Amino acid sequence: MTNVLLERLRQGNRTSRFPRKAPDFPPSYRGRPLLFPSRCTSGCRGCEEVCPTRAVHAEPLRLDLGACLFCGRCEEACPAEAIVFSPDHRLSVSKREDLMLSAEKEFSLAGALDAKMKSLLGRSLKLRQVSAGGCNACEVEVAVLGIVVYDLGRFGIQYVASPRHADGILITGPVTKNMVHALRETYAAVPPPKLVIAVGACALSGGLFANTGETLAGVPDDIRVDLFIPGCPPHPFTLLDGYLRLLGKIDQKMDKRFRDAVSSSPASR
Amino acid sequence: MAILSTPSTGIVNAFRMDNCVAVPMADIPLCHEDDFRRCVMQCHEDGARLVALFMPEPSELMAVLSADESGELAVVRAKIGNSFSSLTAELPSAQAFEREIQEAHGVRPEGHPWPKPLRRHADLEEPASPESAHSFFAVQGSGIHEVAVGPVHAGVIEPGHFRFQCAGETVLHLEIQLGYQHRGVEAALRNAAPGSRISVAESIAGDTSIGHGLAHTGAMEALAGVEPPLRAQALIGIALELERLSNHVGDLGALCNDVAFLPGAAWLGRIRGDFLNSLLDLSGNRLGRGFLCPGGIRFDPDDTCRKSILKKLNAADKDLQHVLDVVFRAPTVVSRFEQTGKLSRALADTLGLVGPAARACGCDRDVRRDHPSGIFRFAQIPVTVNDAGDVMARAFTRAVETRRSMRFLREQLELLPPGPIAVTMPALLPDHFVVSLTEGWRGEIVHMAMTDSRGALVFYKVVDPSFHNWLGLAMAMRGQLISDFPLCNKSFNLSYAGHDL
Numbered sequence: 020m021t022n023v024l025l026e027r028l029r030q031g032n033r034t035s036r037f038p039r040k041a042p043d044f045p046p047s048y049r050g051r052p053l054l055f056p057s058r059c060t061s062g063c064r065g066c067e068e069v070c071p072t073r074a075v076h077a078e079p080l081r082l083d084l085g086a087c088l089f090c091g092r093c094e095e096a097c098p099a100e101a102i103v104f105s106p107d108h109r110l111s112v113s114k115r116e117d118l119m120l121s122a123e124k125e126f127s128l129a130g131a132l133d134a135k136m137k138s139l140l141g142r143s144l145k146l147r148q149v150s151a152g153g154c155n156a157c158e159v160e161v162a163v164l165g166i167v168v169y170d171l172g173r174f175g176i177q178y179v180a181s182p183r184h185a186d187g188i189l190i191t192g193p194v195t196k197n198m199v200h201a202l203r204e205t206y207a208a209v210p211p212p213k214l215v216i217a218v219g220a221c222a223l224s225g226g227l228f229a230n231t232g233e234t235l236a237g238v239p240d241d242i243r244v245d246l247f248i249p250g251c252p253p254h255p256f257t258l259l260d261g262y263l264r265l266l267g268k269i270d271q272k273m274d275k276r277f278r279d280a281v282s283s284s285p286a287s288r
Numbered sequence: 289m290a291i292l293s294t295p296s297t298g299i300v301n302a303f304r305m306d307n308c309v310a311v312p313m314a315d316i317p318l319c320h321e322d323d324f325r326r327c328v329m330q331c332h333e334d335g336a337r338l339v340a341l342f343m344p345e346p347s348e349l350m351a352v353l354s355a356d357e358s359g360e361l362a363v364v365r366a367k368i369g370n371s372f373s374s375l376t377a378e379l380p381s382a383q384a385f386e387r388e389i390q391e392a393h394g395v396r397p398e399g400h401p402w403p404k405p406l407r408r409h410a411d412l413e414e415p416a417s418p419e420s421a422h423s424f425f426a427v428q429g430s431g432i433h434e435v436a437v438g439p440v441h442a443g444v445i446e447p448g449h450f451r452f453q454c455a456g457e458t459v460l461h462l463e464i465q466l467g468y469q470h471r472g473v474e475a476a477l478r479n480a481a482p483g484s485r486i487s488v489a490e491s492i493a494g495d496t497s498i499g500h501g502l503a504h505t506g507a508m509e510a511l512a513g514v515e516p517p518l519r520a521q522a523l524i525g526i527a528l529e530l531e532r533l534s535n536h537v538g539d540l541g542a543l544c545n546d547v548a549f550l551p552g553a554a555w556l557g558r559i560r561g562d563f564l565n566s567l568l569d570l571s572g573n574r575l576g577r578g579f580l581c582p583g584g585i586r587f588d589p590d591d592t593c594r595k596s597i598l599k600k601l602n603a604a605d606k607d608l609q610h611v612l613d614v615v616f617r618a619p620t621v622v623s624r625f626e627q628t629g630k631l632s633r634a635l636a637d638t639l640g641l642v643g644p645a646a647r648a649c650g651c652d653r654d655v656r657r658d659h660p661s662g663i664f665r666f667a668q669i670p671v672t673v674n675d676a677g678d679v680m681a682r683a684f685t686r687a688v689e690t691r692r693s694m695r696f697l698r699e700q701l702e703l704l705p706p707g708p709i710a711v712t713m714p715a716l717l718p719d720h721f722v723v724s725l726t727e728g729w730r731g732e733i734v735h736m737a738m739t740d741s742r743g744a745l746v747f748y749k750v751v752d753p754s755f756h757n758w759l760g761l762a763m764a765m766r767g768q769l770i771s772d773f774p775l776c777n778k779s780f781n782l783s784y785a786g787h788d789l
Contacts, residue, residue: 022613022614022617023551023614023618026551026555026610026611026614027551029610030555030558030607030611033558044568045565045568045569045593045596046593047568047569047570047571047572047587047593048568048572049572049573049578068481069483069484070484071480071481071483071484071487071488072487088487088577088578089572089573089578090487090577090578091572091578091586092483092578095586147440148444149440149447150444150445150446150447150469151447152468152469152470152471152785153446153469153494153785154491154492154493154494154785155445155446155493155494155495155783155784155785156491156494156495156497156575156577157494158444158445158446158494159494159495159538159575160574161444162443162444162445163557163561165557166554166557166558166560166561167554167557167558168558168561178443178444180442180443181442182440192469192471193471195468195469195470195471196470197407197408197467197468197469197470197788198439198447198468198469201439201440201447201468205440226491227476227480227484227487227488227491228471228472228473228476228491231471231472231473231475231476232472232475233470233471233472234471234472251491251573251577252494252574252575254574255574
């Protein structure tokens with residue numbers, strides 16, 4: 020018993036100060052890609068050809084963040100730096116079309132729930148996770164938010180064991196034909212009003228498995244999604260940022276701090 | 289290479305090949321179905337274990353076996369018709385492979401004792417429930433009851449269906465029905481552009497992105513007749529061991545959680561992040577996605593990055609030693625781990641278990657030593673073997689493996705060889721076949737590929753270690769209390785997606 024307490028003292032407090040403090044990322048980190056079509060003069064279409072999920076369209080330059088694996092191959096292929104991955108971890112949106120990046124359009128981050136839903140769920144959000152063909156990458160990053168560093172519980176958010184106890188479901192995976200029935204049953208078992216959060220390239224677009232004939236290429240239309248979180252898998256801070264935006268817990272001051280951190284980050288290139 | 293007859297190694301009349309060395313298809317002799325059976329059983333009796341059984345093309349059956357002691361692979365190949373005589377009764381490790389063949393090709397394994405579908409292909413119009421799709425083995429008798437769990441589980445984990453036959457609290461039999469995660473991985477690998485295949489391989493099992501990625505690049509490099517430069521080999525080894533550490537440490541934490549030793553769960557869950565963040569430093573992704581490419585790696589860490597990883601590892605190592613010391617001395621942990629979910633060495637061999645689950649039963653096998661490729665030809669990691677076969681042995685095997693991987697990481701990071709990080713990939717050799725093995729953190733990962741006369745990939749087969757080990761979990765549950773299932777399950781922590789493909 021004493022050794023447990025001593026070890027507890029030695030380990031100290033490890034909880035991050037997010038969202039009051041911006042997260043630190045190493046230079047290698049690839050967050051939201053930025054598009055600079057004016058730099059593209061050769062028209063080589065290299066970015067389009069190397070994309071494993073056809074998320075990039077060269078002319079005019081578009082990038083579907085919902086299909087993006089953040090592998091950085093397009094950035095690598097481009098001789099003119101027309102696509103650059105920034106260290107911005109904020110990726111969540113409220114509408115699928117907001118994930119279609121172009122230079123003309125400002126990236127529109129997810130907004131908060133309406134006043135009624137916020138009063139219902141703002142201080143206590145229970146989620147049931149359903150993996151529908153997910154490879155266990157999104158799943159482990161969704162689950163990791165429970166550890167002391169992210170400490171999901173301090174925001175009143177919890178993953179629960181039954182859809183009956185949940186305010187919404189969080190879906191990962193391209194939705195395999197073999198799981199669609201169980202997914203729909205789970206969704207139906209959540210008492211209304213209910214939320215749906217879709218996580219990862221597979222759930223958003225089918226990702227690498229959109230055309231194998233074994234999946235529905237992402238969450239089907241009859242399940243209305245309230246929050247889209249792209250990534251393969253998303254970084255835990257990207258996930259947390261998304262959940263907190265939905266609950267209206269990221270204020271303007273925090274957002275400014277995140278923006279400042281991005282511009283001064285060693286990962287800005 | 290030729291057909292060798294050297295009874296001393298036990299491989300008689302089987303074609304011998306090495307890990308990650310491509311051979312012309314024409315060199316692998318085609319035999320009669322009866323000889324196929326005799327040859328496979330002979331190899332097995334001489335100590336080789338079944339690595340894979342599959343159909344590389346219609347009407348052709350192929351078996352790959354591993355003679356771990358001599359470090360050789362044996363390949364047996366035969367022409368077959370619409371059915372073949374099942375090996376399962378004599379060679380139980382063939383059971384899932386034969387069910388897979390029946391499901392994918394409609395070729396019947398005659399005499400298979402339980403030939404039910406392996407990955408259920410539900411019709412979208414008629415969503416099938418597990419009940420309607422399959423029959424389950426049922427125990428009869430008074431007081432016997434059945435517990436059905438899944439596909440959606442209580443935790444944040446992948447889906448699968450578990451059917452327990454119980455007498456009171458005691459589990460008499462567990463049957464595991466998977467397939468819910470079937471995404472068409474092998475077809476996606478075959479059809480993807482050559483440069484994109486690695487992304488699919490990295491998504492076979494998300495927690496094994498480096499392991500499966502490496503098995504894939506190993507196969508492609510062998511088919512192209514190249515190998516990555518030394519610096520890349522060292523960095524690939526580093527990434528593979530970081531992946532092993534993150535999963536071992538995370539699972540040790542989850543095991544603490546399952547026996548309600550929450551301090552251990554909290555500390556180990558946090559320490560796991562140091563290894564994932566080291567992979568992030570290397571590759572830009574916490575699971576190491578995007579790091580590997582056929583021919584080498586994509587990112588070259590500078591000295592700042594190398595030092596930052598070393599610093600992280602040294603701190604994590606210190607924390608980990610303190611925590612493991614507390615965990616393995618806690619009576620509440622030890623008393624729950626010991627004698628729970630016990631498997632015998634004989635059963636582990638019969639089922640063909642791999643990885644730490646097999647090593648915890650006394651099976652001395654590890655691809656890094658038995659079939660070394662890349663950096664493991666020059667830097668060996670001692671193999672960790674325990675023989676108790678229970679949850680404690682599985683946990684302790686993994687705890688010891690963390691120490692040994694940590695030492696390897698320090699050595700490699702301190703003396704990282706200079707030089708280029710990738711070679712250009714030439715076209716693949718036509719009409720060649722390759723077997724690529726990697727010791728992932730769960731065990732032996734197998735990728736097999738074949739090219740046609742134009743050098744295009746015509747066949748690709750993946751075997752995740754979970755494919756062998758799921759039946760090990762089912763057998764470990766026999767005679768256990770059903771409330772020990774989460775603990776037993778976590779001590780194996782198998783992949784659903786890797787099994788279902």
